[in-house]
Amino acid sequence: MAYKVFISHSTRDQGLVMYLARLLQKFGVDASVAEWYLTPGEPLDKKVLGQIRGSDCIVVLLTRNGMRSTWVHQEIGYSLEQSKPIIPIVEKGVESKDLGALQGKEYVEYDPHRYDEAINKLVSYVESLKLKKQKQTLLVLGALLAFLLLMSGGSR
Numbered sequence: 001m002a003y004k005v006f007i008s009h010s011t012r013d014q015g016l017v018m019y020l021a022r023l024l025q026k027f028g029v030d031a032s033v034a035e036w037y038l039t040p041g042e043p044l045d046k047k048v049l050g051q052i053r054g055s056d057c058i059v060v061l062l063t064r065n066g067m068r069s070t071w072v073h074q075e076i077g078y079s080l081e082q083s084k085p086i087i088p089i090v091e092k093g094v095e096s097k098d099l100g101a102l103q104g105k106e107y108v109e110y111d112p113h114r115y116d117e118a119i120n121k122l123v124s125y126v127e128s129l130k131l132k133k134q135k136q137t138l139l140v141l142g143a144l145l146a147f148l149l150l151m152s153g154g155s156r
Contacts, residue, residue, distance in 0.1 A: 034047060
């Protein structure tokens with residue numbers, strides 16, 4: 001089962017989003033970006049909310065552009081409602097008092113002139129979440145297998 005990340009962002013940050021998504025995919029993480037999956041005729045909010053529900057965590061790019069995006073703030077609100085882990089990436093210079101629902105949460109600071117540092121921190125953290133999920137899945141499968149073995153041995 002793949003680890004899925006939804007990237008909430010402003011469409012003005014497309015270059016950063018593409019770079020981040022490609023890097024995550026190199027580590028076996030499925031990166032979901034709303035506008036990459038064209039479904040003509042489907043309501044946008046339904047598509048985006050479905051992608052958030054299907055994700056293991058949400059990466060929110062709170063750049064100067066992202067801070068002005070009403071979609072980004074709606075996606076944060078919905079992600080919180082769904083109890084999804086949110087990893088905020090906050091551009092240097094964005095005031096922490098302006099983070100709304102994410103104010104007081106730990107975040108990765110993003111410097112547009114040295115973005116590799118922030119992206120590497122993010123990818124490393126997402127990789128740890130992915131490994132944690134895989135470990136939990138293996139534990140559940142092991143417990144299920146042990147239960148089935150006990151049940152099949154008990155019927156003899």
